[in-house]
Amino acid sequence: MKLKTLKMLVKLIEKGSFSAVADKLNLTQPAVSMQIKALEDRFNTDLVLRQEKEIKLTPAGKVVYRQSKKILNAWEEAKVEVEQVKGETFDQLIIGASTIPSEYLLPDLLAKFYKRFPQVEVLIKVGDSAEVINTLKDREVDLIIVGSKPNRNQFEVVSVIEDRLVLILPPEHKLGDASQVSLADLVEERVLIREEGSGTRKAMLAGLKKAGINKNEFNIGIQLGSTEAVISAVEAGLGVSFVSELAANKAVTNGRVVRVKVSDMLISRKLYLAYHQERKNETLIKEFRNIF
Numbered sequence: 001m002k003l004k005t006l007k008m009l010v011k012l013i014e015k016g017s018f019s020a021v022a023d024k025l026n027l028t029q030p031a032v033s034m035q036i037k038a039l040e041d042r043f044n045t046d047l048v049l050r051q052e053k054e055i056k057l058t059p060a061g062k063v064v065y066r067q068s069k070k071i072l073n074a075w076e077e078a079k080v081e082v083e084q085v086k087g088e089t090f091d092q093l094i095i096g097a098s099t100i101p102s103e104y105l106l107p108d109l110l111a112k113f114y115k116r117f118p119q120v121e122v123l124i125k126v127g128d129s130a131e132v133i134n135t136l137k138d139r140e141v142d143l144i145i146v147g148s149k150p151n152r153n154q155f156e157v158v159s160v161i162e163d164r165l166v167l168i169l170p171p172e173h174k175l176g177d178a179s180q181v182s183l184a185d186l187v188e189e190r191v192l193i194r195e196e197g198s199g200t201r202k203a204m205l206a207g208l209k210k211a212g213i214n215k216n217e218f219n220i221g222i223q224l225g226s227t228e229a230v231i232s233a234v235e236a237g238l239g240v241s242f243v244s245e246l247a248a249n250k251a252v253t254n255g256r257v258v259r260v261k262v263s264d265m266l267i268s269r270k271l272y273l274a275y276h277q278e279r280k281n282e283t284l285i286k287e288f289r290n291i292f
Helices: 003-015 018-025 029-043 059-085 099-104 106-116 129-137 199-210 227-235 245-253 283-290
Strands: 048-051 054-057 092-097 121-126 143-146 155-169 190-194 219-224 240-244 258-262 267-276
Touching: 003 018, 003 029, 003 048, 003 054, 003 059, 018 029, 029 059, 054 059, 092 099, 092 129, 092 283, 099 106, 099 121, 099 143, 099 199, 099 227, 099 245, 106 121, 106 283, 121 129, 129 143, 129 267, 155 199, 155 227, 155 245, 190 199, 190 227, 199 240, 199 267, 219 227, 227 240, 227 245, 240 245, 245 258, 267 283
Parallel strands: 092 121, 092 143, 190 219, 190 240
Antiparallel strands: 048 054, 143 267, 155 240, 155 258, 155 267
């Protein structure tokens, strides 16, 4: 019995069609059908029922499907254990992250990671993007997630998610009910901004420049060291700001701030995963990358 045949059965039930499995595994549909037929011949019974466009398991099929998943999971665990025996250490993974990924992205990622590696201790080092990139350069961390693209030849860099910067205002702000505003509407406002080295700051200033606006045209009154500090300052009425949409969503839902569209400025940026190229085949780094 081949593992790939068991995997085909599992994929067939999850995808619901032979054609979808064929596309996923880069095979022809007849080839997938032949593998499932061979599996049925092995057990001398039908495993799946083909009813019009629907695929259903027979009672025997349910048993084979359930046990196939166990076998495939056990095989993945065996590969991990073999890597451990070969000398890789799985005691600890150190992740560097800028503030947006650390607060609004990493919690969900780590929940998925711990399902695969509950024994691994994960340490998070947080700083602005420039600081975090330096920790990777100095090998103080195993991998990083940042809002500024690391430009170093020794790094493997992967774009993992796209984020936008959005305008947030205090709840009672005079522009809060507008369907959209322009940059000209914000000239008289105190604009709050992140500190030097922040990926959010870099993206905001790049967006203004692209729109033909010099930062000196705005009243940039306060620099703050984290996105949560910016949101709290906006909530308190100290000014307006552009922040990550990932960060703004919860604050808007809770009524702490309001979000208003800016007609003449769209700031989109990516978040990046990076690690040293020579470590790209290490199991923990590969597994963490595969979460995305």
